[in-house]
Amino acid sequence: MRPQRYSRRELLGATAGISIAGLAGCLGDDSTDTETETDPSTGEQTGEDATQVGMIYALAGLDDRSFNDAANRGIQRARLDYGISFSNHEPDAAKDIERLQRELARSETPTYDLLCCIGFVQQDSLGQIASEYPEQQFMIVDATVDAENVASYVFKEHEGSFQSGHLAGELTSREITLGTGTTNPDERIVGFVGGVENDLIKRFEAGYRAGVKYADSEVTVRSSYVGNFADVQTAFDMAQGMYDDGADIVYHAAGGAGLGVFQAAQAANRYAIGVDADQSRSNPRYADVILASMVKRVDNAIYSATSNVVEGGFQGGSVVPLGLEADGVDVVYGTSLEPAIPNDVKTAIQTSREAIIAGDITVPTEVEG
Numbered sequence: 001m002r003p004q005r006y007s008r009r010e011l012l013g014a015t016a017g018i019s020i021a022g023l024a025g026c027l028g029d030d031s032t033d034t035e036t037e038t039d040p041s042t043g044e045q046t047g048e049d050a051t052q053v054g055m056i057y058a059l060a061g062l063d064d065r066s067f068n069d070a071a072n073r074g075i076q077r078a079r080l081d082y083g084i085s086f087s088n089h090e091p092d093a094a095k096d097i098e099r100l101q102r103e104l105a106r107s108e109t110p111t112y113d114l115l116c117c118i119g120f121v122q123q124d125s126l127g128q129i130a131s132e133y134p135e136q137q138f139m140i141v142d143a144t145v146d147a148e149n150v151a152s153y154v155f156k157e158h159e160g161s162f163q164s165g166h167l168a169g170e171l172t173s174r175e176i177t178l179g180t181g182t183t184n185p186d187e188r189i190v191g192f193v194g195g196v197e198n199d200l201i202k203r204f205e206a207g208y209r210a211g212v213k214y215a216d217s218e219v220t221v222r223s224s225y226v227g228n229f230a231d232v233q234t235a236f237d238m239a240q241g242m243y244d245d246g247a248d249i250v251y252h253a254a255g256g257a258g259l260g261v262f263q264a265a266q267a268a269n270r271y272a273i274g275v276d277a278d279q280s281r282s283n284p285r286y287a288d289v290i291l292a293s294m295v296k297r298v299d300n301a302i303y304s305a306t307s308n309v310v311e312g313g314f315q316g317g318s319v320v321p322l323g324l325e326a327d328g329v330d331v332v333y334g335t336s337l338e339p340a341i342p343n344d345v346k347t348a349i350q351t352s353r354e355a356i357i358a359g360d361i362t363v364p365t366e367v368e369g
Contacts, residue, residue: 050083050084050085051082051084051085051113051114051306051309051310052084052085052086052087052110052111052112052113052114053075053078053084053085053086053087053112053113053114053115053116053306053309054086054087054089054104054107054112054114054115054116055071055072055075055086055087055088055089055116055118055302056089056091056097056100056101056104056115056116056117056118056122057071057072057088057089057090057091057118057119058118058119058121058122058229058255059091059092059093059094059119059121059229059230060229060230060255060256061090062088062090064255064256065256065277065279065282065283066255066256066258066274066275066276066277066279066282067118067119067255067276067277067296067298068118069277069282070276070277070295070296070297070298070299071116071118071141071298071299071301071302072088073299074298074299074300074301074302074303074306075116075302075303075306077299077303078302078303078306078307078310081303081307082306082307082310084306084310085110087110089104094121097121097122097125098125098128098129101115101117101122101125101126101129102129102132102133105129105132105133105136105138106133112136113137113309114137114138114139114305114306114309114314115136115137115138115139116138116139116140116141116302116305116306117138117139117140117141118140118141118142118298118302119141119142119143120142120143120198120200122140122143123140123143123144123145126138126140126145126150127145127146127147130145130147130149130150131147133149134148134149135149136149137149137151137309137314137316138150138151139151139152139153139301139302139305140152140153141153141298141301141302142154142155142200143200144319146317147316147317148316148317149316149317150316150317151305151308151314151315151316151317151318151320152318152319152320153301153304153305153320153322154319154320154321154322155296155297155301155321155322155323155328155329156321156322156323156324156328156329156363157200157203157204157207157253157294157296157329158203158204158206158207158210158363158364158365159207159323159324159329159356159363160207160294160295160296160323160324160329160330160331161203161204161205161206161207161208161211161251161253161294162207162208162210162211162214162352162356162361162363163211163294163324163330163331163349163352163353163356164207164208164211164251164273164292164294164331165190165207165208165209165210165211165212165213165214165215165221165251166211166212166214166215166348166349166352167211167215167273167291167292167331167345167349168190168208168211168212168215168219168248168249168251168273168291169190169211169212169213169214169215169216169219170215170216170345170348170349171183171248171249171271171291171341171345172185172187172188172189172190172216172219172248172249173185173188173215173216173218173219174342176342177340178271178291178337178340178341179288179289179336179337179340180266180269180288180289181265181269181270181271181288181289182269182270183248183249183270183271184246184248187246187247187248188216188218188219188220189219189220189221189222189242189245189246189247189248190212190219190220190221190222190247190248190249190250190251191221191222191223191224191239191242191243191247191249191250191251192204192205192208192209192221192222192223192224192250192251192252192253193223193224193225193226193235193238193239193242193250193251193252193253193254193257193258193261194223194224194225194226194252194253194254195225195226195227195228195229195253195254195255195257196225196226196227196228196229197225197227201225201253202366202367203365203366204251204253204275204294205223205253205367206363206364206365206366206367206368207363207364207365208221208251209221209367209368210363210364210368211352211363214352214361215348222242222245222247224238224241224242226238226254226257228257229254229255229256229257230255230256230257231257231260232256232257232259232260232263233260234257234260235252235254235257235258235259235260235261235264236260236261236263236264237260237264238260238261239252239260239261239264239265239272240264240267240268243264243265243267243268243270244268247270248270248271249270249271249272249273249291250264250265250270250271250272250273251272251273251275251294252272252273252274252275253275253294254275255276258274258275258279259283259286262274262279262283262286262289262290263286265286265289265290266286266288266289270289271289271290271291271337272286272289272290272291273290273291273292273293273294274290274292274293274294275293275294275295275296276293276294276295276296276298277293277295278293278295278332278334278335279293280293280334280335280336280337281335284335287334287335287336287337288336288337289337290334290336290337291333291334291337291341292331292332292333292334292337292338293331293332293334294329294330294331295329295330295331295332296322296328296329297322297327297328297329297330300322300327300328301320301322301328304320324353324356324357325357331349331353333346
């Protein structure tokens with residue numbers, strides 16, 4: 001059993017409490033209690049000492065219609081349910097991340113109960129900052145930091161990507177007309193556009209390729225990497241090249257750059273699969289080409305970490321895996337195209353989902369061959 005951890009603010013409050021108690025013993029105590037109280041009917045915190053959360057986002061910043069916006073939805077939900085207070089911090093460049101982590105960790109106005117570090121790019125600096133501020137509680141999304149004051153939330157994106165690949169493989173092998181697009185079953189080609197070519201994004205590709213092959217071993221998968229998560233034009237050019245070469249469907253794991261994949265799909269009258277959030281909702285102008293999105297429940301990770309702190313159950317030193325079974329990842333069909341996807345394809349996707357959860361399908365985390 002892990003020893004109970006106390007946040008930096010709780011320790012500072014305890015120290016202040018000792019001093020105040022000493023004075024009260026001499027002067028008499030007629031002070032007003034301003035500690036946080038919780039409404040049992042709503043779970044909302046009241047008073048001056050509501051839980052304080054600092055949000056440090058990934059480099060794409062807010063309004064990315066994807067990863068960061070999902071994290072923001074999670075902390076907004078925690079605010080509504082628990083009455084917590086939070087502040088948003090958006091680094092302009094990688095060099096800003098360590099500075100933000102350190103500034104918030106040593107802040108006393110407010111003193112943060114939890115700092116949420118969104119994205120793998122925060123991993124290296126957080127390892128150092130967490131050791132410098134051992135009483136500060138942190139959580140990180142999409143990476144692991146081995147420290148007792150850091151809770152690491154990692155997603156099994158390869159499992160959700162397998163589902164995306166299974167869908168793409170099923171549809172490219174058929175003559176399908178959905179919305180304004182069509183497939184060409186004589187070609188049977190699909191594509192993948194990644195952001196940065198690292199271990200994390202390669203897991204998306206590995207799962208996607210495995211899902212495609214599970215549907216139809218004869219389907220060709222083409223892949224390219226933008227080199228960042230912001231270059232819409234390069235993503236457009238890569239996807240356009242795939243569509244020109246016969247691809248029916250392109251799945252992206254390229255963050256904000258993925259907008260270029262949707263634009264290329266519209267220009268080619270083909271299809272795309274989004275990532276991180278339901279992009280047919282967050283980018284409705286492209287709903288006519290977005291077959292589905294592989295959602296990562298970043299919002300659930302933020303909400304879970306925050307609620308754990310509020311309720312005194314911070315999971316410091318732990319790695320929390322979020323896959324299909326835990327509803328950490330999933331495939332959701334596009335708002336416009338879902339009704340036109342054949343029912344037997346939906347049944348096949350649901351069957352493979354259940355097989356992955358049961359352990360009957362093992363999804364690779366590395367690109368095979």
